[in-house]
Amino acid sequence: MPSCPTGHHSRATDFCDVCGLRLQAYTPAPVPPQPHRQQYPQPPPPRSVPPPAPPAPSPPAARSSAAPRGGPCPECKTPRAGRFCEECGYDFASQSGAHQRRHSGAGSGGSGAYWRAVVAADPAYYQYMVDQGMLDPAQISFPSNNRQRRVSLKGDRVHIGRRSASRGFTPEIDLGGPGGDPAISHIHAILVAQPGDTWALVDPGSTNGTTINGTANPIAHNVEVPLRPSDRIYVGAWTVIILQKG
Template sequence: MTVTADPAYYQYMVNQGVLDPDLLPFPSRVLPRRVALSGDRVHIGRRSASRGFVPEIDLGGPGGDPAISHIHAILIARPDGTWALVDPGSTNGTTVNGTADPVAPGVEFPLRDGDRVYAGAWTVIILQKG
């Protein structure tokens, strides 16, 4: 999978009035990164020293997305080799493929190769096999 910042998603959030670009500007430099999916569960979020939690996909830290919850979403491996997304109740929600409606909290949402998962202020996670 690829994790990066999406300027079009950020602009959409600004246009919807969800973000104030003066308070939360788009990052000037974010390099896409490849992440291999492994295990039964992959947590997406921000590390929390006080909770002793480090997600497999950490979207916090310098240059990170401040609108990501500590446990923003979880990718769950399915027996057929595909993945499902669960939003455990993140503050800002999670959407897939640009839909306006967020994924319902606590409900497994099946993902396909090429799906785009949007979270936080500008993060997009693109599922890619191999």
């Protein structure tokens, strides 16, 4: 049977009926980035590494067309690639749009745990991106007014992205706007409340990727990566998002 990358038992064979992640043919679950203790500026390898190998084709998977169950995103018609719509952040698991968050789950603080995200511009990460040739310092300069922000993590999901007037959506962690980080996708990543007052991170397909704690490679798209307090999420040209609990 195909299996959920996070280990759920799913009766559906295309997407996990617990979490909505795309199921993978016989291969074992990809190991989420290991407890990550490396920090910038220790240089991770270049980001041009090939993506993880696709699951080995298995005999029954010959009908590989992988037609998404339920069709494309009901809000923007983008083909489904995982739990969240890469374009608009629609949550196929709870069948709700990015602006329709539920106020339940870990983020509601039921047990008193309180999580926040500290958003800042990290000069070491910016320099790393310059050194790797990922951005042109002549065109993208480090922000001069580097102010930290704190965002409380509430509800069942917290979106990291950039505001869009045309879409009428501003993510809870908005990295766009004047002076914003230019390398952020509209829906870049999503913090997902987990049982037991914890959070996981999903990158639904951002253009420039998401890394955690300065480890080498961007996290795989559409895989929930568990987070711990003090974890650092790196996105865009210079943004670091540090998780704090309590």
